[in-house]
Amino acid sequence: MEKFKPVLASSTWFGALPPYLQEAMFDRMRLKHLKAGQQLHAKGEDGVGFYGVCEGRLRVVTVGVDGREMLFALLGPGTWFGEISMFDDLPRTHDNFCETNSTVAIIQKNAFKTLLVQYPELYPHFTRLLCTRVRSAFQFIDSSAGLSLKHQLVKRLLMLTTSYGQHLPKNNPITLTLSQESLAQMINSSRQTVNQLLGELESEGLLKRHYGKITIPEPDTLFSRYQFI
């Protein structure tokens, strides 16, 4: 457990908690190890806890009525999630799978509730977390609505650069590890079209395609080129 504390605290949200609250939460965590492909929870299930990613990567997925999977988010180390069902006692909103072998820290629902009773000063921190959820959902909506696929793609790439390289110096080259297939699922498009669009962006000199990876030499350039118009 001890070795994951720095990772868990690297989250902007968790890092803003005063140390004694961080410790209070650490005290109530258990570790859970998961194999690649294993499901952490399913849409519609009762939520059993609040999670933090220690290592590995999780896929948050929605299955549409037509059976197609849509990739909603990729959760890397330092990401906290699962608080919605803790507060409203309603079922989970998404399916959640491990992309790789992973370790998560979990605070069980009971422990979570007693923690809030014991430390009501946690509330403002959780409203803060919920606000970031709402805002990122809104951003997601903005970027998937009324934009050309190419713009959606660029927006998604930029979202990925910021959520991964959390503490990166500005405008440094960044390499994203994900397949074109995954990217396509994120913007509800097809692999072929994504490949096509990445090709255009590559010939504009804005990125490079590799096997299972994409390199963006200057994120800011990509940003300024496509944020407007």
Add this chain to the structure above:
Amino acid sequence: MEKFKPVLASSTWFGALPPYLQEAMFDRMRLKHLKAGQQLHAKGEDGVGFYGVCEGRLRVVTVGVDGREMLFALLGPGTWFGEISMFDDLPRTHDNFCETNSTVAIIQKNAFKTLLVQYPELYPHFTRLLCTRVRSAFQFIDSSAGLSLKHQLVKRLLMLTTSYGQHLPKNNPITLTLSQESLAQMINSSRQTVNQLLGELESEGLLKRHYGKITIPEPDTLFSRYQFI
């Protein structure tokens, strides 16, 4: 003010507050009258308050990078909104215009913050409200992703029937007052296509088109026909 209390309390969220907290909030509200077309707030502005709709109708709108307006939500009497910026002190997420002459109740930001200090037991209620925001945003994403336009359209119609006729007996006929143009903006489509799709639904006997209105005789039938597949 007194005459709007029942409307404001008809909200599922507000109605769940214990009476003394409802009164505490009423005590801190001012009324604001707005003309049709007037803007209540703009995306990017600092949030000055938390609002409840007393009468009229407001349009929550996003302007995409291409300049197209997307209609995000229609807020009718009894709807509360604007709490996000109260909790995270970040700018408003959307533009907000009056569709008709309207009256809103407003709790100014300062009053809102002191209210929370005075009554910290409000926090669980606001986390509940924030959770509904997140969930409806997720639902919005689900319904605009990977579905055919026809399915998106039906989903949106069903969302409108539930958010308007809040306390309606189940499966009663309902008439929605909005133009095909507005509907089109909600699903990022064109008026012509929406007209076409509504025509198909009409010939399936699931609804009737009128001038500026749509009548759904049996919402449940529409639901069961299009929720799956």
Add this chain to the structure above:
DNA sequence: TATACACTGTCGCATATACGACATTGTAAG
């Protein structure tokens, strides 16, 4: 090294949908 497999690059066709154009119909105001 050999083999299997996942990912990528690219073609062509089918289809959904945006959009301009124009006629028609409902509604409000003088």
Add this chain to the structure above:
DNA sequence: CTTACAATGTCGTATATGCGACAGTGTATA
């Protein structure tokens, strides 16, 4: 009643995108 205007109904055309197909390429494993 008349006029203006907003909303609807319906064409045809252009375009974006999904998707099957298949070859090429990188990576892991025996």
